[in-house]
Each structure stands twice: as structure tokens, then as C-alpha cells.
Amino acid sequence: MHLTDEQLNEYLDNETNERVQIETHLSSCGECAARLSMLQALFTELDSLPEVALTKSLAAPFLTTRSLPAPLPKFLTLTVILQAAFALTAIIIAVPFVANLLPAIEISSLMEGITQLQAQWINLLDKLSTFNLQPSNLPTFNLQPATFQLPPLEISSLLMALAGVSVLWILGNGVFLRNQR
């Protein structure tokens, strides 16, 4: 009785419990020994298969990554610094103008308006508490528009305000761009 293909395969794969019996048979049967060496030759042939080289690196998608903080391009860094310097200069120039402008807003007229509003509100609450469903008793509003006295406007101060806003915008953009990188 010869060895089965399964026995020979399992023997070469080291997956058999019958090593001794198989070896005993192999030592006395040339036919089975020849079958085994044929199979062994295939194993050797498969083992001899060389590895082939890649034509591109598969690591590239992991190495060119956005998650690594890239240094800012030189021109951008320069722009940000210039923007900041310009903004600082502009603020320094703008400060005296703004300081001049602030006291010009008359606090008294503002206060007057607020007091008037408050009086109207109290009046309304009073009327609501004594409300007796007579149409004639409906509260009537007589809101006197508060008269704010605008500070005297000059074209130069408007321009300065505009410049100040622009500078803040540029500065903000610079900071925002830097954070986004």
C-alpha cells in the first residue's frame, strides 16, 4: 500500500502525526520516494522565486502630509511682518484723532434721551396697571425722538477712521492666514 498524496503533502508541511510510519515506508519504496522528491522540487522552486522591485514608493502618501506643520513661505512671513508694522504705525497715528473725537460726543444729549425713554416706560407700566378696557384708556405713545448731537464731522477724521478699520482688517487677515497654515 503506497502513501497517499495527502500523506506526502502533510509530511513535507510538518503537519502529520505519522512521521515514523511515513519515513519507514519511504525508506523501502522507491516509487513513493520519487513522488516525494517531485513534490520537494516544487517546494524548492517556489522558494527560489525572487522578489521584484517596486517602481514607486508606497510611502509617499504618508510622507507628503498636510498634518506636518509646513514652515510659512518666506514671502508670506514678510507680508505678515510688514502688515503688522504698518498696522502698528497706523494705530499710533490714529490714537490722537480718536482721543480728540471721543469727548466731542456730548454725553448730556445721550443721557437726556435715555431719561426720556425711561419716563415713557414707567408711564406705560402705570397705564397697564390701571387698565380698564376702555378704548379711550389705551396708552398712547408719544416718544419724542431723542436728539443726539453728532460731533462736528471733518473729512480728515472720517478718513482716519476708515484707515483704522482697514488696518485692523489687514492685521486680522494676517493673523488668520498664519493660524490657517
Added chain:
Amino acid sequence: MPTDRDLILQTRRGDADSRAAFGELVTRYQTSVFNVCYRILHERGEAEDLAQETFIRAYDRIHTFDIEREFGPWIRRVAANLCLNAIEASKDTAELDDERDADSAQLPEAVYEVHERSETIRSALASLPAHYRVVVELRHFQELSYEEIAAELKIPLSDVKSHLFRARKILAEKLHASH
């Protein structure tokens, strides 16, 4: 030089260097993973795509990797499985593949004359049905036991044996005929 384990732990931290750490792992194993795919698929472009896919998936699932195991054998098994899935997914478009592959038609004579011996072996491998190819890959090139192959491919042990033994029979016939 960091060990594989260091690189995996660094990848898992998810900080700025984690992608680069995984990139280093890819550099270490890309050739062996590509060769797994190439032996199974026998087509360079496809093999490169699947090898790349293997690493992308491994990166996404790096948290599921058991740090006590070796990375190389693990990633190669992932690659083999991925190739088998890819072949099976494309089966609908190439339904006759298995029938054509299973028949033990001899390779054209020109193949023997033109190609080197290794190319003959590759052609013989490529002529096997896909699931035979993967079993041969796992047994001969990744040196898994029958049990490990069964677990990896989620098939019965008896299927592992029958696929492997039949595959060897076909290979032996083709390769001996080509000497």
C-alpha cells in the same frame, strides 16, 4: 533606529509625526507587501494599487492591531486577503476566470522560451484559481500552518488541504512539463 513597535505606537498617538511614522513602516514593508500582491495578481499595476490599499487600510485600522504581534506577517496576511477579495469582487465581470484557470491547459511554448524560470513559475501561479493562489501564498511564502490559513481565510481545514494539494498538483504538472 526606532523599532516597528515604536513606529506603531507613534502612529497611534495621532500627533503631527504619526503619518510620517507610519510612512517609515511602509518604507520597511512595501516591497514584501507588493510581492504578496504581485504573486497573487500577477499584474504589476494592480499589485501596486492593492499594496497601496493594504497600507491605507492598515493605517486606518492601526488601533486594532495587536501590538504584541509582528507587523510584517500581519500586513502581509492583510494584503493576501485584500487581493483575494479584489479578485472575487471582479468575478462578476470575469465569470469564466476560474473555469479557464482551473483547466490545466499548457502554457504557450513561447512563454518558456522568452521568460526566465521565475516568470514561468509566476505564470503557473497565476493560472491557478484565486483561492488556490492565496492558499499557496499563505503556506509557501508566508509559512502559515493549515490551522492559521483556515482561520485567516475563514474556511474549513479540509478546504485548506484540498486547495493546497490540488494547487501543488497543477503547479507540478505545469512546471515539470516546462523543464
